[in-house]
Amino acid sequence: MKTDKVMNRLxxxxxxxxxxxxxxxxxxxxxxxxxxxxxxxxxxxxxEIITSAMPISVFGFLLATQIKKxxxxxxxxxxxxNGKWQIVLKFLAQGIGIYLFGLLxxxxxxxxxxxxxxxxxxGGNIAVPLYPAKIIIPLATSLITIQLFIELCKGVYxxxxxxxxxxxxxxxxxxxx
Numbered sequence: 001m002k003t004d005k006v007m008n009r010l011x012x013x014x015x016x017x018x019x020x021x022x023x024x025x026x027x028x029x030x031x032x033x034x035x036x037x038x039x040x041x042x043x044x045x046x047x048e049i050i051t052s053a054m055p056i057s058v059f060g061f062l063l064a065t066q067i068k069k070x071x072x073x074x075x076x077x078x079x080x081x082n083g084k085w086q087i088v089l090k091f092l093a094q095g096i097g098i099y100l101f102g103l104l105x106x107x108x109x110x111x112x113x114x115x116x117x118x119x120x121x122x123g124g125n126i127a128v129p130l131y132p133a134k135i136i137i138p139l140a141t142s143l144i145t146i147q148l149f150i151e152l153c154k155g156v157y158x159x160x161x162x163x164x165x166x167x168x169x170x171x172x173x174x175x176x177x
Contacts, residue, residue, distance in 0.1 A: 003150055010143055011064040017136065018060020024053040045126030052122065055133040059140035066147050087159060094152040101145040108138040 028050055032043035065071050078086055114120075115131040122128045 011067050014060045015064045018057050021053045021057030025050050048122035048124040048128040052128045052133050056136050059136050062140050063143045094148050097148045101141045104141040105138045112138050
């Protein structure tokens with residue numbers, strides 16, 4: 001489907017952004033440790049940089065995690081239920097996810113805009129901009145909301161147009177690749 005291709009491309013972009021956040025955290029941490037041990041002086045602004053890069057690294061990977069179904073699931077419980085209950089719980093979880101990630105998006109958009117407008121930055125030794133991290137959060141949560149909605153629509157479509165509803169049940173092995 002076209003939506004799958006678009007979401008996979010966006011997932012790849014956000015994965016690169018998340019990886020860049022982790023790389024920044026790694027480099028700054030290593031530099032801080034080396035400077036502390038060799039020069040007896042910490043890396044200026046290390047805490048501020050790491051604090052700003054943390055949400056970028058975390059939220060960058062969420063969409064890929066959702067698309068690939070690599071998130072935490074309660075397989076032990078789900079595997080004991082029949083297909084119909086698996087479908088019900090899957091739809092319920094997707095609905096709750098849509099609501100919560102939609103709410104996160106809705107609440108974080110004004111914060112991101114305000115942060116960008118005022119040039120929000122840390123107040124430590126070095127002024128590190130905070131608005132990139134505050135912009136990534138609503139972008140990532142909105143994409144996760146869209147992905148969950150797409151998965152819910154596909155599930156509803158499959159349940160009502162397929163003759164075997166058990167084929168829609170939670171099957172993590174078929175989604176992993």
